[in-house]
Amino acid sequence: MSLEILMGQVVVGLINGSFYALLSLGFAVIFGLLGIINVAQGTFYMLGAFGSWMLLNYAGIGYWPALILSPLIAGAVGVVLEKTLIARVYKLEHIYGLLLTYGLMMFIQGMFVYWFATAGRPYPVPLELRGGFDLGILFLPKYRGWVVVASVFFCFATWFAIEKTSLGRTLRAATENPQLTRAFGINVPALLTFGFGAGVALAGFAGVLAAPIYSVSPLMGGELVITVFAVVVVGGMGSILSAIVTGLSLGVVEGLTKVFYPPGANMVIFVIMFIVLLIKPAGLFGRER
Amino acid sequence: MSDSAQQNGSCLKIADLHGLYGDSHVLQGVSLQIARGEVVTIIGRNGAGKTTTLRAIMGLLDKRSGSINVWGREVIADPPERIAKLGVGYVPEERGIYATLDVTENLLLPPRVGEGGMALEEIFKLFPNLRERRRSQGTRLSGGEQQMLAIARVLRTGARLFLLDEPTEGLAPVIVQQIRQAIELMKQDGYTILLVEQNFRFAQRLADRHYVMERGRIVDMIARADVASQSARIQAYLGI
Ligand SMILES: Nc1ncnc2c1ncn2[C@@H]1O[C@H](COP(=O)(O)OP(=O)(O)OP(=O)(O)O)[C@@H](O)[C@H]1O
Numbered sequence: 001m002s003l004e005i006l007m008g009q010v011v012v013g014l015i016n017g018s019f020y021a022l023l024s025l026g027f028a029v030i031f032g033l034l035g036i037i038n039v040a041q042g043t044f045y046m047l048g049a050f051g052s053w054m055l056l057n058y059a060g061i062g063y064w065p066a067l068i069l070s071p072l073i074a075g076a077v078g079v080v081l082e083k084t085l086i087a088r089v090y091k092l093e094h095i096y097g098l099l100l101t102y103g104l105m106m107f108i109q110g111m112f113v114y115w116f117a118t119a120g121r122p123y124p125v126p127l128e129l130r131g132g133f134d135l136g137i138l139f140l141p142k143y144r145g146w147v148v149v150a151s152v153f154f155c156f157a158t159w160f161a162i163e164k165t166s167l168g169r170t171l172r173a174a175t176e177n178p179q180l181t182r183a184f185g186i187n188v189p190a191l192l193t194f195g196f197g198a199g200v201a202l203a204g205f206a207g208v209l210a211a212p213i214y215s216v217s218p219l220m221g222g223e224l225v226i227t228v229f230a231v232v233v234v235g236g237m238g239s240i241l242s243a244i245v246t247g248l249s250l251g252v253v254e255g256l257t258k259v260f261y262p263p264g265a266n267m268v269i270f271v272i273m274f275i276v277l278l279i280k281p282a283g284l285f286g287r288e289r
Numbered sequence: 290m291s292d293s294a295q296q297n298g299s300c301l302k303i304a305d306l307h308g309l310y311g312d313s314h315v316l317q318g319v320s321l322q323i324a325r326g327e328v329v330t331i332i333g334r335n336g337a338g339k340t341t342t343l344r345a346i347m348g349l350l351d352k353r354s355g356s357i358n359v360w361g362r363e364v365i366a367d368p369p370e371r372i373a374k375l376g377v378g379y380v381p382e383e384r385g386i387y388a389t390l391d392v393t394e395n396l397l398l399p400p401r402v403g404e405g406g407m408a409l410e411e412i413f414k415l416f417p418n419l420r421e422r423r424r425s426q427g428t429r430l431s432g433g434e435q436q437m438l439a440i441a442r443v444l445r446t447g448a449r450l451f452l453l454d455e456p457t458e459g460l461a462p463v464i465v466q467q468i469r470q471a472i473e474l475m476k477q478d479g480y481t482i483l484l485v486e487q488n489f490r491f492a493q494r495l496a497d498r499h500y501v502m503e504r505g506r507i508v509d510m511i512a513r514a515d516v517a518s519q520s521a522r523i524q525a526y527l528g529i
């Protein structure tokens with residue numbers, strides 16, 4: 001087998017893995033902070049992608065501004081949803097959050113299918129990132145390299161913000177003991193709103209990155225979120241670093257499976273999830289509760 | 290010292306406070322008053338409602354009614370963060386040290402709520418153990434160190450009214466000594482302190498007055514000057 005094919009699939013795997021990492025990271029932030037199992041994470045990813053598509057086609061706003069604007073818009077939608085709906089289920093069991101976000105997903109996705117139908121819409125690769133690098137063993141399109149670099153950078157920036165800054169310190173405290181944290185004068189409800197908005201914006205950012213690679217379609221998130229769910233289960237709920245590492249590595253594993261046993265590529269992540277659940281139900285990096 | 294309570298105006302005034310956990314009616318009309326700069330204790334047997342009273346003052350009890358006045362402001366319906374912002378520092382019975390934060394992060398977590406909080410240096414001078422362990426995970430500390438951290442954490446914020454819930458519970462005598470020094474220092478600096486304490490020997494050396502709590506009510510008040518003559522009565526209240 002040729003090295004080129006192998007390396008090519010590693011790159012494809014890294015790209016898919018970048019999206020898994022970004023989405024499961026947003027998922028981990030939201031679950032850790034709010035205790036909400038956010039099934040709609042894939043929908044917010046789709047919103048991010050559609051946001052950039054609409055900015056381009058309706059307002060003539062290109063990729064680079066959209067990379068900032070579209071996640072902000074998605075985040076703002078998240079903030080409104082948190083204030084009006086999500087905040088009402090914090091005191092209930094996890095299943096209510098899951099059902100609520102599932103309903104949101106069906107609703108938002110349904111509206112987009114109604115307006116735009118299910119066919120994919122192309123989004124052009126920005127001029128600066130057309131072409132590619134000939135690395136000898138493989139040809140790496142610039143845009144794909146950019147996706148991996150941007151995702152990994154954003155993942156670690158998020159990790160840094162949570163572990164090393166004063167905002168992150170406050171978020172961790174609010175996650176661990178919300179009531180006491182309020183008793184120190186910290187507005188935890190506002191922090192939860194912010195946390196949800198940030199998790200949604202991360203998904204939106206992934207969506208903008210994805211738009212030029214996969215076509216923009218109302219269903220793009222629904223398919224992805226199932227895989228992301230498996231990634232989260234494999235890594236263990238709630239840990240930031242495990243979301244990043246598991247996301248990237250399962251992407252690569254999936255890519256390699258495509259080389260060695262193509263029919264298994266679509267299910268390898270689920271097989272791994274099955275095995276992990278048998279051996280370590282809390283996930284590879286998860287702690288038993 | 291109830292004279293001075295009138296002179297200085299009260300810092301904390303609670304009237305007919307009721308509080309519930311679910312259906313269980315724990316606080317049954319608590320009334321008490323503390324003047325600026327006073328150190329006052331609440332004593333009483335296990336389950337009397339002392340911790341619940343502090344939680345109600347902090348806004349942490351969902352079902353509460355009556356009146357809680359902090360520096361002239363009614364806070365009975367306010368959320369915890371707004372009450373803390375008035376300059377109230379809370380040291381909970383369970384200490385509430387965060388496992389996901391190291392010692393320095395625990396110290397730096399509470400935002401400033403008033404002027405003139407202690408600098409980190411002063412805090413480390415008061416509790417040298419904390420300086421040595423400043424990089425440790427919060428919950429890796431010994432019980433005594435966690436208690437020091439819980440007190441130190443609110444000393445930084447510039448709060449002027451402190452609610453301390455059994456700060457000496459289960460601690461070795463040397464550490465109790467250190468915590469006493471800290472509270473004495475706070476008293477000298479003019480902080481107002483509401484102290485819940487089972488260790489009456491500890492409480493009696495610090496406090497200006499003692500409120501006695503029984504079954505969710507304040508049933509008696511003993512001034513510092515009367516403690517010696519009333520020791521039989523106090524022992525009966527505490528069930529010693
Ligand atoms: N979370 C809770 N849910 C239900 N009941 C509670 C809860 N916390 C305390 N109680 C009950 O409320 C009553 C008062 O408890 P509280 O903790 O205020 O007592 P305390 O005076 O602080 O006692 P101790 O000296 O043991 O700390 C007790 O009967 C207790 O069982």
Ligand SMILES: [Mg+2]
Nearest residue numbers: 339340341382
């Ligand atoms: Mg108690």
